[in-house]
Amino acid sequence: MRFATLHHDPAIRSLPRWGAISLATMGVLLGLRAYREISHSPEVQYAHLRNVLGLALTLWIPVSIHALLAGITARCSRLDMTLPLPPRRLWVDHLAAVMISSSIILALCVALLSFQTSGFRGFLNDDLFLRRPTVASLLPLLITGLWLSSALLQTYRPSLRKIHFDRHYALFAATTLTGTFVLIIVLSELPSISAAIPFGLAAWIVVRTYRSLPAAFRHVPLVAATDPESSRATGAVDSTGSRSSPLLRTLWSTIWGWKGVLFLPFVAVFGALLAGLSSWFGDHTDERFANTAICWYMLLAIFPAIMKKLHTLDALPISRKMLFVCLILPGLLAVVAGYGAAELIKEFRSDTVEHIRMSNHNDHFYLTVPPENCEITGKSTIPKNTAPWGEAHEPWRAGLRRDGTIGIYSPFSTPPGSSIEFVAxxxxxxxxxxxxESISPGEIESRYLEIDQHGRVVPRNGKLTILADHPDLRVRGTGRLFPFVMLIAFVPFLLLLCVYLSAYRAGVPRTRAVWIAVLLLVGTISIHIAGFVGAILKFYTLWVHTAFIKIIVRHIATVLPGGTPVTWVVCGLLVLLSYLFAQRQFERIELPPAPRQPAD
Amino acid sequence: MLIVVDPHSGVPVYRQIMDQVKFHVASGLLNAGDELPSTRALSSELGINPMTISKAYSYLEREGVVERRPGRPLVVKAFETNQIHDNRINQLRESLAATVTIAKQLGIRNDEAIAVFRELLENEANPQAPDNEGKEQS
Amino acid sequence: MSIIEFNNIHRAYKRGIDVLRGVSFSLEKGEVVGLLGKNGAGKTTLMRIAMGMIEPQKGIVSLFGLGPRDEPIQVKRRVGYVSEDQILPEFLRVREVIQLHRGLFPTWDEALEHDLCKRFSLPLNAKIRSLSKGQARQVALLCAVSHRPELLLLDEPAGGLDPAARREFLETSIQMLNETGTTILFSSHYMSDVERLAGRVVMIHEGGVLIDSDIDLLREGHSLVLVPHAPKVTRDALLSIEGCIGVRDRSDAMHAVFRCQPRDALDRVARQFGSTGARHRDVALEEMFIELVGGQS
Structure with a gap:
C-alpha cells in the first residue's frame, strides 16, 4: 500500500523524463566547464572557492530545475483525497517521493560528472582537476542541502492538495533554492561534519510542517471573505479599468507564464555566448560557434511543454499566425537580447582592445590580427607573403586539426627573420x-617599431598602440557577423521545429510527438557535446573552427554587392523564409486536445 | 393555461401540447376567443424548442381548434354547443382506442370489456369503492 | 445554403482505427439537431472537425460555405462553442475572460452579456480556477453566446452539471433560438434535453449515420413491441418480421423495435406468432437509443 502511493506519486512517475532532462542540462553545464578548462588559463586567485562554487553550481543547477519545474507540487492526487488516508500519511509519502526522486537526480548528475572527470583526465593538460575539491567532500552537503530545500518547498501553503505555480511560489522557490545553495557554499568551508546542520534544519522543518497539516487537504485556498455579492450586484463587466489587455495576458500566461520568465533568461545567456561573450574571460580567442547547437536545443526544449497548453486557445478566433508569433518571438528575442547585451558590454571594454597586436612568443614578436582577417587554405603549401621589393616569408598557419592541411593562415605574419620594413x-x-583607414608603412616604422640590441624587430614600449593613437579608426565590417549568427542559430532551429510540428499532423499517433521531441533534443545536445568532445580529444580546434566561419562571412560580405546592409537583408530574408515555412507547418497541425482529466 | 410537458413519455412533445390544448378546450378551461401564449413565451416557459410549439400550433390550426389572425396571438375558435360536445366525445374516443388495443391483445371478449368500463364509470360516480380503480391502474 | 455541412467525413486517430467512416449530414438555418451516439462514437470528433480544431482525412466540412481550416477566424467568430472538456484560461478572473472574448468577437452584444451575468449571478472577480464546474460552464456558455453566433456547437454541454444548471443551459439555448434564430448542433446523453431542444436527431453509430430524422417522425415512425417470452419467440424469428430493426432479450419480454406504426407492428407480430399477448409501448427517445445502439452490440 505504502509502496503504491509512493509509486504513483508524480515525483516518482516523472523520474525517467526528468532524469533525461537533468542529464541533458548537466551535459550542457559540463560542456561549458570543459570549454572553460580547455580554452582558458587557470585563474590563481581564489582558486579553491572558484572550484567549490563551480562544482556545486554544476550539480545544483540541474537539481534546482528539477525541484522548480518537475511538477512535484501536487501533494497527492485527486484520487488519494477520496481515499480514507490522513493528509499526514499522504504528505509523508509525497515528501519521501520528492526526496528520493531529487536524490536520484543528484546521483545521476554526480555519476555523469565523475564519468567526465575520469574519462577526460588524460586529455586535460593542467592539474586543475587534481587541485579541485573532490565531489565526495561536497556530496554530504549537497544531499542534506537538497533535503533541506525539499522540506522548505513543502512548507508553502501546507493545507493545499496542490501548490499552484504562480509568481509568489516562483519567488519563494527561487529564494529557497538560492538560499540553500549559499548555505552549502558557506558550510563547505567548515569541517565535513557541518552537513549535520542542513540535515537538522530539514528534520526540524519536516516535523513542524507535519504538525501544521490540516485534517484534510483543500483544493483551493480559502479566500478572505470579501463580499462576493458586491461584484455580483453590479452584474456588469466594465470595459475599462483593466491594467493590460486580457488577450495579451492570456497569450503570455498560456504560452510562457512564470516558467517562461525563468526559462527565457537562460536562452538569453546562450545569445550572449553566441556574441562571443566568453572570449573576454581569459584570453581573447573567440569560440562562439561552438555554442550553436545548444542554442537550438534551448529554443526547442520548451516546445513540448508549450504545445500541451495551447488547447485553451484552440476554440477562440485567434489566428495561428498570431499564436505562432507568440510561440517563437520571445525565444528569438531572448537570443537577440542576449547577443545585444554582450555586444554592449564589449563596446564598453573595446577601447582597451587592440585588434592588431604584436605578441611575444619564444623571444620573437609575431604580428597577430583578428582571426577573421586570416584566410582559409586546404593545401599543404601556401603562397609566401611577398613584399613589393621581393622579401618573402612563410605565412603563419593553424590547422583545423592539428597538423591537418585544412586550416587558416595569416597573410600578415612576420616570422623570425623579417626585416623592419617587412614588418611595417x-x-x-x-x-x-x-x-x-590606412596608415603608411613609413609612419608605422618610425612611430611603432624599433630594432633591439639582439637585432630583432620589436614594438616600441613593448606593444602596438595603433587604435589608442588613432581614435578615428573604425573596424571594417562591424555588425556583419550578427545576421550570420542569427542565421545559423535560427534557421536550423525553425527547420527542426518543422520536423517536430509534423508529428502533430492529422492522423499521426500522439506518441510520435514525444519520440520526435526526444530525438531532436538528444540529437541537438549530442551535436553540442560531440563538438566539445572532439575539441577535448583534439580532433579540431574550437577557435579555428569559429575563425573559419568568420572568414567565410567576411568573404561573403565583401563579395555581395552592397556589403553589410545587404547581408543583413539577405540573412533576414532567409530567417523570415524559414519562419514562414515553420508557420505554414504550424497552421496545418492539430493542437493536442485538453487532457481527459486536469493534469495533476 | 396549464401545459405540462414530459420529455420522458413516449408521446412526441408537439402531440402532448396539442392534446392538452384540445383537452382544455373540450373541458371548457379555454373558451372561444381566448388567446394562446405566443410561441416564444411558451417555449421559454416550458424549456422546449420554439419550432415544436409552432408545429403543435399549426396542427391545431389545421384541425380547426384555433385560428390565426394576422399580427395577433392565436385564439381559440368559436364552436357551436353541440360541436363542443362532439369534441369531448372525440377526446374520449381517442383515449379509449388504446384500451381497445390492449383488450384485443389480452384476448378479452367485447362484453367483458364493456362490463369493466361500466363498472369503472359507476365506481367513479360512487367514491366509496376505490379498490377497483387501484387494481385497474396497477 | 446550409449553415453547416458534413460531406463524407472520414477520420482516424490511429491508422486503421476509424472513428468516422463517411459521415454526411447538414443543418439548415434555424435547425436544432441533437447528435446522439454511444461514448466514443465520434461525436466530439465531429464537433472538433466543425470547429477546425482537427482535420478530416477525407471529406469536406463547410460552415456558412467556408472551410473551418481555411478561414478559421471567419468561422470561429460566427460560431459559439461549448464543450465538456473545454478549459478556460484558469489564471484569469471571470471578468477578464469576458473581456477577452469581448475583444475577440466583433459582434459582441453587451446587453446580452449583462443579462446573462445577472441571470447566472457569476462572481466576476473570482479566478476561473476557483469556480465550481457548473459556474465555469456557465462562464463558457456566456462567452459562447454573447456574440450572438449564427451557429452554436454544444458538445455535451450539460455533462456533469446538476439539473438546475442544465435547465439554465437549456433556457439560454432557447433564448438564443428565439432571439437570434441560432442554428444549434448539440450532443448530449440526456435524452430529455434532446427531446426538449432538438427538432431533429442524428445518430452516429459505428462510424456512420445510423439515423437522421425529424424527432417526431422518428418516434411516430418507430414502435416498440413487447412480446412475452415463448419457445417460438426467438430473436431471429422477430428479426425476420418485416420492419423489425432491433431486438433485445429482456427479463419481462422480448423488446422489438419496428420501423412502422404500432398497429402495423402488432398485426405483423400477431401474424407471425398468433395471439401472444404482445403489447405496444410508446418509445421515449432514451429507450429508442438503447434499443437501437445498445441492442446491436
Missing amino acids: WQISRAVDAVYT
Missing part, C-alpha cells in the same frame, strides 16, 4: 584590412 609593410596591410 605587413602592419600597414593589416591596418588596411582591419580598419577603414
Whole structure:
C-alpha cells in the first residue's frame, strides 16, 4: 500500500523524463566547464572557492530545475483525497517521493560528472582537476542541502492538495533554492561534519510542517471573505479599468507564464555566448560557434511543454499566425537580447582592445590580427607573403586539426627573420584590412617599431598602440557577423521545429510527438557535446573552427554587392523564409486536445 | 393555461401540447376567443424548442381548434354547443382506442370489456369503492 | 445554403482505427439537431472537425460555405462553442475572460452579456480556477453566446452539471433560438434535453449515420413491441418480421423495435406468432437509443 502511493506519486512517475532532462542540462553545464578548462588559463586567485562554487553550481543547477519545474507540487492526487488516508500519511509519502526522486537526480548528475572527470583526465593538460575539491567532500552537503530545500518547498501553503505555480511560489522557490545553495557554499568551508546542520534544519522543518497539516487537504485556498455579492450586484463587466489587455495576458500566461520568465533568461545567456561573450574571460580567442547547437536545443526544449497548453486557445478566433508569433518571438528575442547585451558590454571594454597586436612568443614578436582577417587554405603549401621589393616569408598557419592541411593562415605574419620594413609593410596591410583607414608603412616604422640590441624587430614600449593613437579608426565590417549568427542559430532551429510540428499532423499517433521531441533534443545536445568532445580529444580546434566561419562571412560580405546592409537583408530574408515555412507547418497541425482529466 | 410537458413519455412533445390544448378546450378551461401564449413565451416557459410549439400550433390550426389572425396571438375558435360536445366525445374516443388495443391483445371478449368500463364509470360516480380503480391502474 | 455541412467525413486517430467512416449530414438555418451516439462514437470528433480544431482525412466540412481550416477566424467568430472538456484560461478572473472574448468577437452584444451575468449571478472577480464546474460552464456558455453566433456547437454541454444548471443551459439555448434564430448542433446523453431542444436527431453509430430524422417522425415512425417470452419467440424469428430493426432479450419480454406504426407492428407480430399477448409501448427517445445502439452490440 505504502509502496503504491509512493509509486504513483508524480515525483516518482516523472523520474525517467526528468532524469533525461537533468542529464541533458548537466551535459550542457559540463560542456561549458570543459570549454572553460580547455580554452582558458587557470585563474590563481581564489582558486579553491572558484572550484567549490563551480562544482556545486554544476550539480545544483540541474537539481534546482528539477525541484522548480518537475511538477512535484501536487501533494497527492485527486484520487488519494477520496481515499480514507490522513493528509499526514499522504504528505509523508509525497515528501519521501520528492526526496528520493531529487536524490536520484543528484546521483545521476554526480555519476555523469565523475564519468567526465575520469574519462577526460588524460586529455586535460593542467592539474586543475587534481587541485579541485573532490565531489565526495561536497556530496554530504549537497544531499542534506537538497533535503533541506525539499522540506522548505513543502512548507508553502501546507493545507493545499496542490501548490499552484504562480509568481509568489516562483519567488519563494527561487529564494529557497538560492538560499540553500549559499548555505552549502558557506558550510563547505567548515569541517565535513557541518552537513549535520542542513540535515537538522530539514528534520526540524519536516516535523513542524507535519504538525501544521490540516485534517484534510483543500483544493483551493480559502479566500478572505470579501463580499462576493458586491461584484455580483453590479452584474456588469466594465470595459475599462483593466491594467493590460486580457488577450495579451492570456497569450503570455498560456504560452510562457512564470516558467517562461525563468526559462527565457537562460536562452538569453546562450545569445550572449553566441556574441562571443566568453572570449573576454581569459584570453581573447573567440569560440562562439561552438555554442550553436545548444542554442537550438534551448529554443526547442520548451516546445513540448508549450504545445500541451495551447488547447485553451484552440476554440477562440485567434489566428495561428498570431499564436505562432507568440510561440517563437520571445525565444528569438531572448537570443537577440542576449547577443545585444554582450555586444554592449564589449563596446564598453573595446577601447582597451587592440585588434592588431604584436605578441611575444619564444623571444620573437609575431604580428597577430583578428582571426577573421586570416584566410582559409586546404593545401599543404601556401603562397609566401611577398613584399613589393621581393622579401618573402612563410605565412603563419593553424590547422583545423592539428597538423591537418585544412586550416587558416595569416597573410600578415612576420616570422623570425623579417626585416623592419617587412614588418611595417605587413602592419600597414593589416591596418588596411582591419580598419577603414590606412596608415603608411613609413609612419608605422618610425612611430611603432624599433630594432633591439639582439637585432630583432620589436614594438616600441613593448606593444602596438595603433587604435589608442588613432581614435578615428573604425573596424571594417562591424555588425556583419550578427545576421550570420542569427542565421545559423535560427534557421536550423525553425527547420527542426518543422520536423517536430509534423508529428502533430492529422492522423499521426500522439506518441510520435514525444519520440520526435526526444530525438531532436538528444540529437541537438549530442551535436553540442560531440563538438566539445572532439575539441577535448583534439580532433579540431574550437577557435579555428569559429575563425573559419568568420572568414567565410567576411568573404561573403565583401563579395555581395552592397556589403553589410545587404547581408543583413539577405540573412533576414532567409530567417523570415524559414519562419514562414515553420508557420505554414504550424497552421496545418492539430493542437493536442485538453487532457481527459486536469493534469495533476 | 396549464401545459405540462414530459420529455420522458413516449408521446412526441408537439402531440402532448396539442392534446392538452384540445383537452382544455373540450373541458371548457379555454373558451372561444381566448388567446394562446405566443410561441416564444411558451417555449421559454416550458424549456422546449420554439419550432415544436409552432408545429403543435399549426396542427391545431389545421384541425380547426384555433385560428390565426394576422399580427395577433392565436385564439381559440368559436364552436357551436353541440360541436363542443362532439369534441369531448372525440377526446374520449381517442383515449379509449388504446384500451381497445390492449383488450384485443389480452384476448378479452367485447362484453367483458364493456362490463369493466361500466363498472369503472359507476365506481367513479360512487367514491366509496376505490379498490377497483387501484387494481385497474396497477 | 446550409449553415453547416458534413460531406463524407472520414477520420482516424490511429491508422486503421476509424472513428468516422463517411459521415454526411447538414443543418439548415434555424435547425436544432441533437447528435446522439454511444461514448466514443465520434461525436466530439465531429464537433472538433466543425470547429477546425482537427482535420478530416477525407471529406469536406463547410460552415456558412467556408472551410473551418481555411478561414478559421471567419468561422470561429460566427460560431459559439461549448464543450465538456473545454478549459478556460484558469489564471484569469471571470471578468477578464469576458473581456477577452469581448475583444475577440466583433459582434459582441453587451446587453446580452449583462443579462446573462445577472441571470447566472457569476462572481466576476473570482479566478476561473476557483469556480465550481457548473459556474465555469456557465462562464463558457456566456462567452459562447454573447456574440450572438449564427451557429452554436454544444458538445455535451450539460455533462456533469446538476439539473438546475442544465435547465439554465437549456433556457439560454432557447433564448438564443428565439432571439437570434441560432442554428444549434448539440450532443448530449440526456435524452430529455434532446427531446426538449432538438427538432431533429442524428445518430452516429459505428462510424456512420445510423439515423437522421425529424424527432417526431422518428418516434411516430418507430414502435416498440413487447412480446412475452415463448419457445417460438426467438430473436431471429422477430428479426425476420418485416420492419423489425432491433431486438433485445429482456427479463419481462422480448423488446422489438419496428420501423412502422404500432398497429402495423402488432398485426405483423400477431401474424407471425398468433395471439401472444404482445403489447405496444410508446418509445421515449432514451429507450429508442438503447434499443437501437445498445441492442446491436
